[in-house]
Amino acid sequence: MSTLLAINTxxxxxxxxxxxxxxxFVCRWQERFPGGQVILRDLGVSPPPHLDERTLLAFSKPPAELADSDRNALRHSDELVSELLSADHVVIGSPMYNxxxxxxxxxxxxxxxxxxxTFDYTPEGPRGLLAGRQVFILTARxxxxxxxxxxxxxxxxATFLRSYFAFLGIDDVRFVHAEGQGIDADTARQGEARAIGRLEALFAEGQVRRVA
Ligand SMILES: Cc1cc2nc3c(=O)[nH]c(=O)nc-3n(C[C@H](O)[C@H](O)[C@H](O)COP(=O)(O)O)c2cc1C
Structure with a gap:
């Protein structure tokens, strides 16, 4: 069964x-993968906490040395990592801010x-552990x-998100941009309509592939 992690921000x-x-995107994905699982995560309404000292220190402790307070500090990260690991496809709605x-x-x-x-340090440098997944970034600007x-x-x-997912081992990152949202109502509508057209083309052209 395919799993989609759908993230609003x-x-x-x-x-x-x-x-x-x-x-x-979620509607088209459900048509393409009937019976697939969709995990919804809303970082816009419920933003996760910023990294703090307790969490960073707990990140680098071996599991056997984790105290209850460390496990508590890792709670948010563990939940988000587990959602990401369970997904074949990730779609992210990403407004451009500054x-x-x-x-x-x-x-x-x-x-x-x-x-x-999600990544490992190796003698050759960091190695991403999420290879094989597809990420779709839907922006508005x-x-x-x-x-x-x-x-x-x-x-x-776009440059940051492409680099970040490549760092995690995901090279298949596709972007759909709804641009011109701040110009005037007509330009905004056209920008959104073009984005919906591109999104539909991704499915029509088979670019949203079944992950092995
Ligand atoms: C705080 C803030 C910062 C923004 N910064 C930019 C920017 O740097 N460049 C840009 O083109 N649009 C910028 N915008 C416009 C948004 O990208 C645009 O309104 C977009 O539609 C927001 O996405 P949303 O409609 O999904 O919330 C900014 C908007 C806000 C509220």
């Missing part, structure tokens, strides 16, 4: 473009990057950054 609950894109991801998504990223669980836009160098959202 917009703090906006009613108006978020990325929430509509995630919803559309040229990068929202702080809720960054907190999740810090909590799921766990040595020994006020301006235009994709392709040959003059502002493409300010897109620290």
């Amino acid at each position: 917009s703090p906006m609950t009613r108006t978020a473009v990325t929430r509509r894109l995630v919803q559309a 040229f990068t991801v929202t702080s809720g998504l960054k907190a999740w990223i810090d909590l799921v990057g766990r040595a020994g669980k 006020g301006g235009f950054y994709a392709g040959d836009s003059a502002d493409s160098g300010m897109d620290y959202q």
Whole structure:
């Protein structure tokens, strides 16, 4: 059975473009993988805590040495890592905030990057442990950054997410951008419609593949 981890990260609950894109993705995914399991995680409404000293110290302790207080500190990270490990596909709705991801998504990223669980240190350098999975990032941006836009160098959202998932061993990361959301109502609508079209094309062209 296939499993999709669907992550919303917009703090906006009613108006978020990325929430509509995630919803559309989940619907198409359920048609493509009938009976598949969908895990919903909302980092916009319930952001995980920032990394703190107790959690960082507990990250580097061997399991046999963990005290109850360490296990408690690891609770959020363990839950998020377990969701990520159980997923074949991950879809993330990611609004661009100040040229990068929202702080809720960054907190999740810090909590799921766990040595020994999602990556390993080896003599040759770090090695990601999540190979084989597919990640789909559905963004919304006020301006235009994709392709040959003059502002493409300010897109620290896509470059960061691509690098991070590659670090975890996931090279198959696809982006769908709803751009121009801050220009005017027509431009915003067109940007969202183009994004929905691209998202549908991902499924129509068989780019959302069954993970072995
Ligand atoms: C705090 C904040 C920071 C933003 N920073 C940027 C930015 O750096 N570049 C940009 O193009 N749009 C920026 N925007 C616009 C959002 O990316 C845009 O409104 C998008 O639709 C938000 O996604 P959502 O509708 O899914 O919440 C920002 C919006 C907010 C609220």
